[in-house]
Amino acid sequence: MDLQLTGKRALVTGSSSGLGEAIAGRLAAEGAEVVVHGRDVARTEKVAAAIRGQGGRTAVAIGDLATDEGAAAVAAAALAGGPIDILVNNAGAYEHLSWADATPEDWRNTYEGNVISGVRMIRHLVPQMRDRRWGRVITIGGGLATQPMQSHPQYNATLAARHNLAVSLARELKDTGVTSNVVAPGAILVESVKDLLTGIAPARGWGETWEEIERGAVRDIIPNDTGRFGKPEEIAAAVAYLCSPLADYVSGANLRVDGGLIRNVT
Template sequence: MDLQLQGKRALVTGSSGGIGEGIAKTLAKEGVAVVIHGRNEPSANRVAQEITATEGKAFVAIGDLSKDEDALSVAETALSALGGVDILVNNAGGYDQVDWMESTPSKWADMFNNDVISMVRLVQHLAPQMKELGWGRVIQISSSAGVQPYAFGPDYSAAKAAIINLSVSLAKDLAGTGITSNTISPGPIMTVGFEQLWRGYAKTKGWSDDWDEIERNVVKEVLPNPTGRVGRIEEVASLVALVASPLGGYINGANLRVDGGYVVGVN
């Protein structure tokens, strides 16, 4: 299927590794010129170089999106490098697994600044020029925790719920502009961090150190889903590419889950 993305331009935040890296590489394969963003310049350069090595177009923007000045710099770098931004993928964010009584008000504020307000900053910097273009895609990456929170990490789950909410509000605000706003909410996804977390957990449970067995046990005992496995980065990235494309123009204000059925619900 031709997603009709050839020649489009995208900024993917938090794309120096993990899910963001996968999204950027998938878009680049579809002919999108991408700006790789992160706070670690060597990691961002690596991703960009791997894209250009396969004849894709990639540039780098470094900055901490929790800071107003850095967010502006990242937006300006993207606009300068690409000549405009058609697609904004707000993927950058952090996670700190703490219990309710350990999560201080200041930690809540930091979580919202890093995971929610960082997205707001880039929307406000880039949506106006999308309006001038008469076309655009704004995609927020949230989490299944946004609709099915855990007992632990309450600040994280609440921030992810806020992301889903702001996407709907933004879709309504941008009505009639040619710009859509959507959320994609991954469930458990196989990343380096995910594997490290559960290898550590496996040791406390006396499980084998064979990863295939660990994955089966995690899905069976801790994170059950009807599909019976953990998701892969490519499965998230493929949905992002569809939503970002002209073919996804009638998808707007939606929260699309990629979780194997992990979330118990009808939507």
């Protein structure tokens, strides 16, 4: 299927690794020119070089979106090659903290990095999309926005805020040709997750092979209808669809890609 992204320019924040890297690669494969963003120059350039090696068109933007200055620098670098048609707000991070451990400063820093960072990029880039009467804003959220765990509460709350602001933005952009949507991944098997699960497997009695470990982790931690973890490329495919002109009639939506982990009908 041709997603009609040739000629579009996309900025994927936090795309020097993990989900962002997969999203950037998929959009480039669909014909978009992708601005790869990260804070580490070497890692970001490596992702951009890999995309170019596959025949894709790419640029690089370096900066910390948790600061006004860093976000402005990223926006300027992204716009240096032309208008941005697609903004994927993927950048974010979390620490595995309990309610007792998460200080007000932890909450403040997490909100700055996971919520206000995206707001900054929206403010820099969306007005120009509105002027051109076409654009896409995709926010990467997650099931913890609606079904939070007792652990890492500061992170759960920022996911809820990301979902909320994305829908509010969709309402703001009514009749402009610019849409705003959420893609909400479930448990996705990036390298850091695999390393974590392998490390805790002996204490959980999950076995020794990866197949045994994954089966035990799904059963005990993330029971879902597919019986496995998701893949980064599955999230990337969902994002690519919502970026496409084929999704013109989709706005304010939450597309869950979680194997049925979140069990509600909304």
